[in-house]
Amino acid sequence: MTAAFAVSGLCKRYPQFELKDLNLSLPEGTVMGLVGVNGAGKTTLLRLLTGIAAPDAGQVEVLGRRLPEAQVAAKRDIGFASEDMRLYRSQSLDWHMQLMRQIYPAWDESYAQHLIQRFDLNPAQALAGFSHGQRVKALLMLCLARRPRLLLLDEPTTGLDPVARMEVLESLADVLRDDQRSVLFSSHNTHDVEQLADSIAFLHRGQLIAHADKESFLDNWRRLLCLGQAPGNLKAWPELAQVRAAGSQIEIKVRAWREDLPQRLDAIGLSVQRADPMTLEDIFVTTVRAGGVA
Numbered sequence: 001m002t003a004a005f006a007v008s009g010l011c012k013r014y015p016q017f018e019l020k021d022l023n024l025s026l027p028e029g030t031v032m033g034l035v036g037v038n039g040a041g042k043t044t045l046l047r048l049l050t051g052i053a054a055p056d057a058g059q060v061e062v063l064g065r066r067l068p069e070a071q072v073a074a075k076r077d078i079g080f081a082s083e084d085m086r087l088y089r090s091q092s093l094d095w096h097m098q099l100m101r102q103i104y105p106a107w108d109e110s111y112a113q114h115l116i117q118r119f120d121l122n123p124a125q126a127l128a129g130f131s132h133g134q135r136v137k138a139l140l141m142l143c144l145a146r147r148p149r150l151l152l153l154d155e156p157t158t159g160l161d162p163v164a165r166m167e168v169l170e171s172l173a174d175v176l177r178d179d180q181r182s183v184l185f186s187s188h189n190t191h192d193v194e195q196l197a198d199s200i201a202f203l204h205r206g207q208l209i210a211h212a213d214k215e216s217f218l219d220n221w222r223r224l225l226c227l228g229q230a231p232g233n234l235k236a237w238p239e240l241a242q243v244r245a246a247g248s249q250i251e252i253k254v255r256a257w258r259e260d261l262p263q264r265l266d267a268i269g270l271s272v273q274r275a276d277p278m279t280l281e282d283i284f285v286t287t288v289r290a291g292g293v294a
Contacts, residue, residue: 002027002028003027003028004028004029004030004062004149004150005025005026005049005063006025006026006061007022007060008023009022009023009058010022010023010045010048010055010059011056012048012053012055012056017039019041019045019206020207021058022041022045022208023208024211026184027182028149028182029182030183030199031176031199032183032198032199033185033187033192033199033214034185034186034187034193034201035187035200035202035203035280036202036204040188040203040204040206041203041206041207042154042155042186043082043186045203046080046082046154046186048067049062049078049150049184050071050075050078050152051068062078063078077148077150078148079146079150079151079152081154082153082154082156083136083154083155083156083158083159087139089127089128090126090128091126092123092124092125092127093123093138094124096127096138096142097145100146104146106146108146108147111144112141115140115144115145116141118171118175119134119137119138120137121134121137121138132160132161133160133161133164136156136160136168137168137171139156140171149181149182150181151181151182152183152184153186154186155186155188156168156185157187157192158189169196172196173195173196176196185197190284191281193280194279199212199214200212200213200280202287209288210287217280217283218277220254220256220257221254221255221278221282222254222257222275222276222277222278223252223254223274223278224253224254224262224265224275225246225250225272225276226250226251226252226271226273227270227271227273228269228270228271230250231269238256239258240252241253241254241255241287242286242289242290249273252265253286255287255290262275
C-alpha cells in the first residue's frame with residue numbers, strides 16, 4: 001500500500017527538546033491519531049511533514065516526494081489546519097474563499113458550497129461574528145475545499161466547549177467518510193482521536209512509544225480486578241503493564257490480553273473478579289508510566 005507519508009530515522013533538535021529517531025508511516029486513505037501530552041513532539045512532526053522545519057537527521061517523504069527537496073510540489077497536495085491559525089476577523093468567509101481561489105487552482109467551488117451547508121456557515125458574515133466553533137469549521141472548510149491528498153490537523157478542537165467540540169468532530173467525521181483521504185490528526189485529547197482514527201501513534205518526550213491500529217489497542221488491553229496475594233515476580237510477566245494494590249483488591253492492567261490469562265493467574269493464587277476494556281486515555285497513561293512499552 002502506498003504511504004501518504006513515511007519518515008525514517010527522523011531527528012529534530014531544539015535547545016529544550018529533541019525528536020528522536022522516529023520511524024512512522026501512514027497508508028494512503030487512512031486516518032492516524034497522533035496522541036501525546038503538550039510538548040511531546042506532535043507539532044514538531046507536523047512542521048517537518050509540511051516542510052516548515054527541516055530535519056537534522058533522517059528522511060521525510062510525503063506523497064511520494066522527498067522533503068525538503070520537493071516540498072514546493074508536495075505542499076500543493078497538503079492541507080494543514082492548526083488551533084493557533086487565525087483568519088481575518090474583519091473579513092467575511094466569502095472574502096477568505098475568494099483569496100483561496102486565487103492562490104489554489106485546485107479549489108473546488110461546488111465542494112466548498114457543500115461544506116458550507118454541512119458546517120452550517122454563513123459566507124456573508126464577518127468572521128468576528130462567528131463563534132469559536134464556527135471559526136474552526138470555517139478553517140476546516142477552507143482547507144478541505146482544496147481537495148488535499150494529505151490533511152494534517154494540529155489540535156484543531158483545543159479551546160472548544162464540549163458541545164462545539166462534538167459538533168466539529170461529528171462534521172469532520174462525516175466529511176472523512178464521504179471523501180476518503182489521508183489524515184494525520186494530532187491531539188492530547190484521546191476521546192477526539194478515538195472517534196476519528198483508524199490507527200493510533202503515541203508520542204512521549206520526542207519518542208514513538210507505541211503504534212498500532214485502533215482496534216488492536218482496544219482489543220489487547222484489559223483492566224483486571226483480582227482477589228488474593230500477588231507474587232513478587234508478577235510484574236515481570238511481559239503481557240502485564242501495571243500491577244498495584246487497590247484496597248483489598250489487586251488491579252492489573254494487561255497490554256496483551258489472552259483468554260487463558262485468568263486461569264494462569266488463578267493457578268498462582270489470584271482470582272479474577274472482573275475483566276474490563278480500557279479507554280484509549282487509560283491505555284496511553286499506562287503506556288507512559290510503564291516506560292513506553294505497549
